[in-house]
Amino acid sequence: xxxxxxxxxxxxxxxxxxxxxxxxxxxxxxxxxxxxxxxxxxxxxxxxxxxxxxxxxxxxxxxxxxxxxxxxxxxxxxxxxxxxxxxxxxxxxxxxxxxxxxxxxxxxxxxxxxxxxxxxxxxxxxxxxxxxxxxxxxxxxxxxxxxxxxxxxxxxxxxxxxxxxxxxxxxxxxxxxxxxxxxxxxxxxxxxxxxxxxxxxxxxxxxxxxxxxxxxxxxxxxxxxxxxxxxxxxxxxxxxxxxxxxxxxxxxxxxxxxxxxxxxxxxxxxxxxxxxxxxxxxxxxxxxxxxxxxxxxxxxxxxxxxxxxxxxxxxxxxxxxxxxx
Numbered sequence: 001x002x003x004x005x006x007x008x009x010x011x012x013x014x015x016x017x018x019x020x021x022x023x024x025x026x027x028x029x030x031x032x033x034x035x036x037x038x039x040x041x042x043x044x045x046x047x048x049x050x051x052x053x054x055x056x057x058x059x060x061x062x063x064x065x066x067x068x069x070x071x072x073x074x075x076x077x078x079x080x081x082x083x084x085x086x087x088x089x090x091x092x093x094x095x096x097x098x099x100x101x102x103x104x105x106x107x108x109x110x111x112x113x114x115x116x117x118x119x120x121x122x123x124x125x126x127x128x129x130x131x132x133x134x135x136x137x138x139x140x141x142x143x144x145x146x147x148x149x150x151x152x153x154x155x156x157x158x159x160x161x162x163x164x165x166x167x168x169x170x171x172x173x174x175x176x177x178x179x180x181x182x183x184x185x186x187x188x189x190x191x192x193x194x195x196x197x198x199x200x201x202x203x204x205x206x207x208x209x210x211x212x213x214x215x216x217x218x219x220x221x222x223x224x225x226x227x228x229x230x231x232x233x234x235x236x237x238x239x240x241x242x243x244x245x246x247x248x249x250x251x252x253x254x255x256x257x258x259x260x261x262x263x264x265x266x267x268x269x270x271x272x273x274x275x276x277x278x279x280x281x282x283x284x285x286x287x288x289x290x291x292x293x294x295x296x297x298x299x300x301x302x303x304x305x306x307x308x309x310x311x312x313x314x315x316x317x318x319x320x321x322x323x324x325x
Contacts, residue, residue, distance in 0.1 A: 038255060038264035040299070044311035046079035055105070056290040056302040056309065057094040064294075065102060066302065066309065067091035072104055072113065077294070079309070085113055092181075093290075095134035095141070097156060103141065105131035110143060110158070122158040133184040133234075137191060140208060144195070146183035149176045151195055153208065164210045165195055173212055176204075182233035182248065189241050198230035203243075216260050223254075224262040233286065236293045244299055248286035253301055253312070266299055266312050 050068035057065050062077035069090050074083040085102075093105035102113040108129040112120040125131070130147030140161065143152045151164040167175030176183075177199025184196045192213070195204050202217030218225045226232055228249035236244045242263060243256045252268035269287065290302040299312040 039315045040255075040264060040266040040312045041315050042267075042310055043298070043313045044079070045306075046075065046309040046311070048073070048307050048309065049081070050307075052090055053302055053304055053307060054289050055091050055094045056292050056300060057096060058292045058294045058300065059096040059100070060295070062295060063096075064292075064300065064309065065094050065096065067094055067104065072102065074102075083115075085117055087111065092131050093133045093144075095136045097136055097141070098138050099156070103134050103136070105134050105143065107131060110134070110141075110154075112158075120158065122154070125152070130181050132181055133186075135185040135187045135193065137187055142185050142187075142193060144183045144185045146178050146181045149178045149183075151185055151193075151206075162208075162210060164193075164206050164208075165204070166210075168210075171211070173210075177230075179230045182230055184233065184235050186235045186237055188237045188243075189239055194235065194237075196232060196235055198233065201226035201231055203235065218260070223265060234288065234291045236291055236299075238293050238297045238299075240297075244291060244293060246288045246291045246301070248288065251287055253288065253291065253299065255299075264314075267301065267310070 048066060048068070050071050050073060052069040053066060055067040059065065064075040064077070064079070066073050066075065070087060072085045072087055072091065072094070073081055076082050087104060089106055091104045091106055095103045097103055101119065104111040104113060108125045108131065110122040110131070111118060125145065128147040129145050131143055132146045133144035135142045141154045141156060143154065145152055150166050153161045153164060155161055165176045167173060176195070176197050179199050182198055186194050188194060193206050193208065195206060197204050200217045201219040202215060204215040205213040207213060219227070221227050226247060231247045231249065232245035233248050234246040238244065241258045244253065245256065246253050253266040255263045255266060257263050287303055287305050288301060289304045292300045294300060301310045301312065303310050
């Protein structure tokens with residue numbers, strides 16, 4: 001088993017700031033999925049007027065929220081900008097609270113925005129903290145801290161309620177392997193909390209008290225698996241409980257059924273020879289910065305080189321007619 005070595009702040013800052021050399025627009029790639037049962041196509045492209053787009057989320061009313069350098073922007077369901085807020089720095093993650101407020105994950109703290117702007121700034125989480133994802137339910141706010149390899153649980157008041165995923169021999173918890181600043185959390189339609197264990201190439205399901213319920217990992221070069229140092233980098237759930245994943249290195253977006261069967265590849269970047277693929281290394285920022293699923297089960301992909309949100313929808317595959325006789 002690979003030992004989980006320490007990652008310093010300098011390593012994380014270098015990783016987060018590196019540009020993706022030669023990144024190309026991801027394109028639909030159903031052929032890579034082999035006998036997959038679902039196909040997807042690009043239906044819309046929303047151009048962004050901001051520098052360094054870095055985080056994306058959707059609200060229950062159909063609104064789209066995207067962050068970049070010194071800015072958080074609200075878009076309507078059609079992609080028209082409806083509001084813009086100034087922030088200091090480049091947010092790493094976004095989420096919408098149950099009360100409709102916007103949670104903005106900066107490097108080491110969470111800021112809360114309402115219609116008037118900054119409403120609150122939560123506690124500084126320390127020099128080592130590196131926030132990469134936020135997931136919300138009616139009672140809790142879960143914040144992924146890649147720097148400390150832990151999911152922090154807060155109430156909606158910003159008060160800490162515990163830590164999830166840390167190594168604990170007595171509880172049989174091996175700990176999370178997070179080699180780079182890509183570490184995601186999400187809540188499925190049934191309300192279950194899922195945490196990516198990127199160094200083990202899979203996901204883990206936790207109770208709010210930190211108990212590990214289940215897990216699945218899939219390492220390899222096959223379309224169904226995850227490769228590189230740490231994947232998947234982003235996850236989201238559709239209404240039927242199918243899982244959407246995004247990867248770096250081999251930049252691709254995939255959909256899995258609840259039983260972890262690969263349903264289809266939504267989009268993929270042509271893979272150059274490994275020796276030439278600089279994006280396989282942890283210290284190069286990938287083109288896919290974030291993803292989300294809206295109320296229509298459309299898949300929204302934040303593509304940094306294109307400075308756009310690319311929207312994909314599932315296509316109905318033709319049904320083979322049975323031959324008579």
